[in-house]
Amino acid sequence: MANRETSANSSAGTAKIQPATGKLGVMVVGLGAVATTLIAGVEAVRKGLAKPIGSVTQMGTVRLGKRTEGRSPLMKDFVPIADLNDVVFTGWDIFADNMFQAASTAKVLDKDLLQSIRPYLESIQPMPAVFDQFYVKRLQGTNVKKGKNKRDLADQVRADIREFKKKTDRQVMIWCGSTEIFLEPSAVHQSIAAFEKGLEANDPGIAPSQIYAYAALSEGLPFANGAPNLTVDLPVMQELSKKNNAPICGKDFKTGQTLIKTVLAPAFKARMLGVSGWYSTNILGNRDGEVLDDPESFKTKEESKLGVLDYILQPELYPELYGDIYHKVRINYYPPRGDNKEGWDNIDIFGWLGYPMQIKVDFLCRDSILAAPIALDLVLLMDLAKRSEELRGIGIQEWLSFFFKSPMTPEGLYPEHDLFIQSMKLKNTLRHIAGEDLITHLGLEYYD
Ligand SMILES: NC(=O)c1ccc[n+]([C@@H]2O[C@H](COP(=O)([O-])OP(=O)(O)OC[C@H]3O[C@@H](n4cnc5c(N)ncnc54)[C@H](O)[C@@H]3O)[C@@H](O)[C@H]2O)c1
16 A cells, blocks of 8 residues: 555655765854854864764664664765765854864863864964944954955955865855844845845945855855844845855754754644743853844844744634743843853743643753754755755755744745754655655554
């Protein structure tokens, strides 16, 4: 009989995926705590000094076929993902420190580990950045490009990309830079033509992150956004993405508190338990915390962190359970903790006959330790998307929602925030492009 658990899905992709041969060049914008933890971590894994824990592409498996078949290859063996030995890093920062100095300043990784890979880290030097303090109030740096207008700056980033193209076979760009001030889309973002005019005219609606994204997408590079900035969720970027087969995806890495939120909230909804309040507060003392201490950058982060509950709990469908929820998110800069964030959640829920209960979560996490494997997975999967005939031209890669606080969707489609729906979507997309049956978990055929 038809394999019902694995779905009689006939839509299994037959389109080709080019092999991951040659060097994958990863261009990182912002070489701070997350980026140095990523770059040093990849080198440590390559040298056999540590394991890539937290990386879905390196450690995760994908079940294929029926449960009785025992086929669960590693994701990296199932689809052609670039080998870590083929990954080459470069990037930009407003500080000229090499990766050893920057990782030492970030104080995420042990000195011993950094010493053991010191020559490698010292060999990576940031290129001068496109930066304007108007968009990140708390930072000031000297390793900054000069240009007669934003168009000139975009051309300089494109020249950097072209240089890197000579040294590597394929390239992706990822934003690991600071959170910029809150911006809203305007007329300048509505088309490529309007944006290019805006670059010439130094339109204030064009932030540095948009200049990098414009340069990447114009050069055909996929672009992933680790921060909550308004960077690629703009018509101009979607147009460029499709036009140049340069995939884009959501924004703001889903690392600590929001990860837990998108696990707990679906559980309450699945059990039809009500939620009356959710108070989330954080203390962190790294440079990201300092930047987010500025109200304008915090606003950008707040919007991203607040969005998830509404979409998961669907108050419009369940007004008695979630129609009157009080949701608050706070981030407090507290230097003694450095990169080791503490996130508290107080959740007021109610059950049978409306009786109230409380849940307290205290997550003593390490921000960049959680973010680095996400950044790695994103660059590897965006490169895979670029090599997939079926995915490269669709623009937004919604199947990568799993990694983001603010997943991206086409206009009119709400995003999926539930971590387990996102995980299923990710794995089913890989099954689909590899020509395997999708898994629906129906499973009735085991009882025939
Ligand atoms: N670590 C996490 O858990 C996590 C989770 C989600 C999102 N993020 C986001 O990731 C980003 C990086 O976080 P981090 O902890 O590494 O911060 P960080 O402050 O250590 O590093 C950011 C780096 O970006 C640089 N930068 C700023 N603007 C730049 C520009 N225009 N061009 C080039 N470089 C620029 C800064 O100089 C700094 O070195 C932040 O936006 C943060 O909000 C982090």
